[in-house]
Amino acid sequence: MNRKLMSITLLVLLLSGCGEPRPEHRAVYLLMDTSGTYTRELQKAQGIMNYLLATLDSGDSIAVARIDSGSFSEKDIIAKATLDERPSTANQQKRVFKQQLDRYVNGLSRGSRHTDITGGLMQATEFLNETAAGERYVLIFSDLEEDLAKGHIRDFPIELGGIRVVALNVTKLRSDNIDPRDYLHRLQNWEKRVVDGGGYWQVINDLERLDRLIAER
Numbered sequence: 001m002n003r004k005l006m007s008i009t010l011l012v013l014l015l016s017g018c019g020e021p022r023p024e025h026r027a028v029y030l031l032m033d034t035s036g037t038y039t040r041e042l043q044k045a046q047g048i049m050n051y052l053l054a055t056l057d058s059g060d061s062i063a064v065a066r067i068d069s070g071s072f073s074e075k076d077i078i079a080k081a082t083l084d085e086r087p088s089t090a091n092q093q094k095r096v097f098k099q100q101l102d103r104y105v106n107g108l109s110r111g112s113r114h115t116d117i118t119g120g121l122m123q124a125t126e127f128l129n130e131t132a133a134g135e136r137y138v139l140i141f142s143d144l145e146e147d148l149a150k151g152h153i154r155d156f157p158i159e160l161g162g163i164r165v166v167a168l169n170v171t172k173l174r175s176d177n178i179d180p181r182d183y184l185h186r187l188q189n190w191e192k193r194v195v196d197g198g199g200y201w202q203v204i205n206d207l208e209r210l211d212r213l214i215a216e217r
Contacts, residue, residue: 024134025059025060025061025133025134025135026056026057026060026061026133026134026135026137027061027062027127027128027133027135027136028052028056028060028061028062028063028136028137028139029062029063029064029065029124029127029128029138029139030045030048030049030052030062030063030064030065030138030139030141031066031067031071031117031120031121031124031138031139031140031141031142032045032064032065032066032078032141032142033066033067033115033117033140033141033142033143034066034067034068034108034111034112035067035111035112035113035114035115037111038111038142038143038171039108039110039111041141041169041171042105042108043105044141044169044207045105045141046101046102046105047207048139048141048210049062049064049097049098049101050098051210053094053097053098057083057090058084058085058086058087058090059082059083060082060083060133061080061081061083061127061128061133062080062081062097063077063079063080063081063124063127064077064079064080064101065077065078065120065123065124066078066104066112067112067116067117067120067140067142068112068114068116068120069112069113069114069115069116070114070119070149071116071117071118071119071120071123072116072119072122072123073119073123076120076123077123078100078101078104079096079100079101079104080097080127081093081094081096081097082131113149114147114148114149114152115145115146115148116146116148116149116152116154117142117144117146118146118154119152119154120140121138121140121158121160124138125138125158125159125160125163128163135164136162136164137163137164137165137166138163138164138165138166139166139168140165140166140167141168141169142167142170143170143171143173143186144170144186144187144190145186157193157197158194158197159197159198160194160197160198160199161197161198161199162198162199162200163198163200164200164202165190165194165199165200165201166202166203166204167187167190167201167202168204168207168210169205169207170183170186170187170203170205
């Protein structure tokens with residue numbers, strides 16, 4: 001190898017080494033529907049969060065928020081954390097996170113009157129993008145029926161570049177039993193909005209399969 005070729009090879013190696021490191025951390029944001037009868041399902045959401053807390057590592061981020069009448073607000077975030085690199089501190093953060101979630105679910109006496117899924121998605125996207133994590137997930141625990149308060153505007157595109165949006169435990173409404181096409185239309189509508197926004201869409205109704213989504217890397 002002549003000296004010129006060696007110099008070029010060395011330059012390429014140096015440039016490769018000086019590049020920005022690829023983000024390896026994960027960030028997960030769980031949106032919990034708290035409207036109507038869905039409050040009875042929240043114990044399942046607690047189980048999901050307990051699983052995630054046991055799965056995520058130092059440097060990963062996690063948050064849980066309620067889907068309320070107007071969810072594009074930080075007041076709807078129940079708990080959030082970026083786990084410290086020190087394992088003992090990360091474990092303490094996980095305990096505090098779990099206590100905050102348990103306190104919220106146990107103290108919930110009535111559901112919200114409306115369901116702002118779009119606002120929740122936007123709030124989740126802001127949090128996930130700020131973490132700069134390599135893998136970003138929004139988990140939506142809901143029947144996906146959006147019921148907006150009067151005057152709320154949500155019929156616009158949502159920017160979800162690279163975010164995996166996973167609908168969990170999509171229960172069927174009473175009306176779905178009369179016309180199952182309503183259920184299918186809800187799924188198709190949200191899939192289109194997520195994909196059009198640059199995200200990835202998935203539905204998992206068997207919660208036992210959640211480990212395949214988050215734990216396997």
